Amino acid sequence: MDLLSKFSEKLMAMDEASWKRHANPWSVYTRFAVIPIISLALWSRTWIGEYFWVAVALALFWTWLNPRLFPEPQDKKNWASMVTFGERIYLDQKGVEIPAHHVRICRVLQVLSAIGLPVLVYGIYVLDVWITILGTFWVMVFKAWFADRMVWLFLEMRNTDSVYRTWLGSYSHD
Template identity: 55%
Template sequence: MDIIKWSEKLMSMDEKSWQRHANPWSVYSRFTTLPLLSLAFYSREWMGIYSLVPIVLAFVWIWLNPRLFNVPSSTDNWASMGTFGERLYLNRKNIPIPVHHQQVCMLLQTLSALGIPFFIYSLYSLNVGLLIASNIWIMVFKAWFVDRMVWLYREMKNSNGKYASEENHKQ
């Protein structure tokens, strides 16, 4: 199962959402989602049933984030190119990507996913240390994945005119 493809469907990302998500503010603020989810679920300890409010708000933030920011005036940056690369990766069944990227991306997704059971257990057991460690684990491999997406985009943009046309160098 491709976690990225599954999450794209779950998020119902359309062309306009992807263009807006290429805004660096969207990409960088996206890194707040796991800590916000952690805090929201952890809040059950002191908020009880009312913790559903921050939990719902965290999920609203996850859905809203790629739609919240304007299309960037410049996409000549790490965050935008990471978004473009992610789209290439998601489309790899239609337009193949180099094998060396496929292998590393699968490894990074697997390593990130290895943190999920610890993340879930830490929320269940209210283990703050494990929760912080699992957040860091998952986020490090997510950031590394985004960095790999930049590399993928830079490598493939010259092979297909559509990809190169996505980039906008306005300052």
């Protein structure tokens, strides 16, 4: 799963400016809509035929645009901003060692989230709204739990690296 996270980060082309903007709570909370939006775009094949690829392309563009769309937040002492800080730490675990208890639970949460993907894909394939909702709910519950774990990771590690200490701005020593 870590390889998938790294691939995803490279595909998203997240640079320092993107990460700063993604720390905006609007970016984080609207990012939770990505799975339902992509699911709806794929489902739209029943309504708009081959043009559903346009909807899929727009959904994927939204996924890329989201971390760049909102301004860097003034106040970063909030759950959503700390999700992005923890995610950055997690993705950089080769550069900075993170506690094993975080690595284990994060991997478990990623696997549990991935278990819902085949259910979601099957629901979309057979156009069963309840299976699609179940798959979406499954993926999103574990995604949210993972996000919450990223906050915990950041709070535990924020004073272990001079860069991490700067992310909360003037609140970094609270």
